[in-house]
Amino acid sequence: MRAGKFAGVELLVNNWFIGLIAFFALCGLVSKVLLVFSAVLWHELAHMLMAMGLGYKVRQIELLPFGAVARVERLADAGATSEIMIAAAGPLASFGLAALCYTEWNEVSNWQDVFKFYGEVNLMLALFNLLPALPLDGGRILRAVLSLRRDYRSATAIVVMISYGITGLLVILAGISYWLHRTVNLTLLVAAAFLLLTARTENTLAGFRTMRILAHKKAQLLARGIMPAQHLTAMENAALHDIVRLFGAEEYNIVHIVDQNFKLCGALTETEVWEGLLKKGINSKINEFL
Structure with missing residues (x-):
């Protein structure tokens, strides 16, 4: 209503x-x-x-x-x-x-x-x-902190595992409460079920987040004609997974590739990097895309 x-x-x-x-x-x-x-x-x-x-x-x-x-x-x-x-x-x-x-x-x-x-x-x-469990505020804060050092999906996976641990702990506490007082603590059991179901959903949605963010950036750039950019420099033999984890969510990313003599070999847009990832995999080298 x-x-x-x-x-x-x-x-x-x-x-x-x-x-x-x-x-x-x-x-x-x-x-x-x-x-x-x-x-x-x-x-x-x-x-x-x-x-x-x-x-x-x-x-x-x-x-x-x-x-x-x-x-x-x-x-x-x-x-x-x-x-x-x-x-x-x-x-x-x-x-x-x-x-x-x-x-x-x-x-x-x-x-x-x-x-x-x-x-x-x-x-x-x-x-x-x-509590450091998704989708609670503590879980979101922990995931955001972890995503500063790793990609969003792996950060989500770590917090989801912690969420499962907290879910198990809540069930154990409910069991102890029943053993001591012979009463069923519905609050703990409902909270455990809630965290279990929603954490699994968060883990599933994390896989789609990257493509959704990229689609939004492209739409924003087309609509405005300009947007903030983050420029990264990578050696030509740098692994793709080390690069994409540094991609910011609120600006368009440009990767400049240099050789062993620090001469510019070329540049790739965020779109080109993700398209290359789908073809060659997360463990490929960035120079394979030039």
């Missing part, structure tokens, strides 16, 4: 979310549920405002039964620095709101329970999202 617009961004309320609110209202817990989802919305708004500040267009924010999602155009194509800034904005905003709640908790006696609960919600939201 469409709930309106905020700063040009469409706000949607999922039908399941409406049903959940109605259910908890019947149980007398609607106030706490609304506090939880306002904390989630605040977290997502921080992502949205950072993305908008970096020049990305935010289309929608949708409230879901177990959180919220901001739909940002070309977010998957962001460079490492932009991805870190956007991902970190959410946990930082949640930590800030938690700190404010704990400050007010000691000042306003009539609202101590509310501020304490709201502070705990925001603190747990920030800490959970900082």
Whole structure:
């Protein structure tokens, strides 16, 4: 259901979310549920405002039964620095709101329970999202840091393996909780299932990201006639996999090839490099393309 617009961004309320609110209202817990989802919305708004500040267009924010999602155009194509800034904005905003709640908790006696609960919600939201697992903020930050030293796909694969490890740990914790208290911790099990499914999806999508980024760059260059470029210099016997991992996501890449005497042998555009990769493979030498 469409709930309106905020700063040009469409706000949607999922039908399941409406049903959940109605259910908890019947149980007398609607106030706490609304506090939880306002904390989630605040977290997502921080992502949205950072993305908008970096020049990305935010289309929608949708409230879901177990959180919220901001739909940002070309977010998957962001460079490492932009991805870190956007991902970190959410946990930082949640930590800030938690700190404010704990400050007010000691000042306003009539609202101590509310501020304490709201502070705990925001603190747990920030800490959970900082787990180094995809698609959480911590996983995106870790992948962006790793992609500074290696290609995006291998960086994603590493974080996906860590995500599987965290998933296993959550299941073990749920098992320990059942063994000690004879209760099933649905929160841990749902979180584990969520991370397992979404991490697998992230791993699949990573393989298509490079071609999608290149297509966007070419369209942008055709439309504007000019765009920022990154120039790289490579020895003629340099391996292709060492070159493509240095390609930036936010500028068009030009590779200059020099021989052992540092004389220019030629230059290749990013498009030519990727086309050559498809024909000769990732372990080929750059001089094979001249």
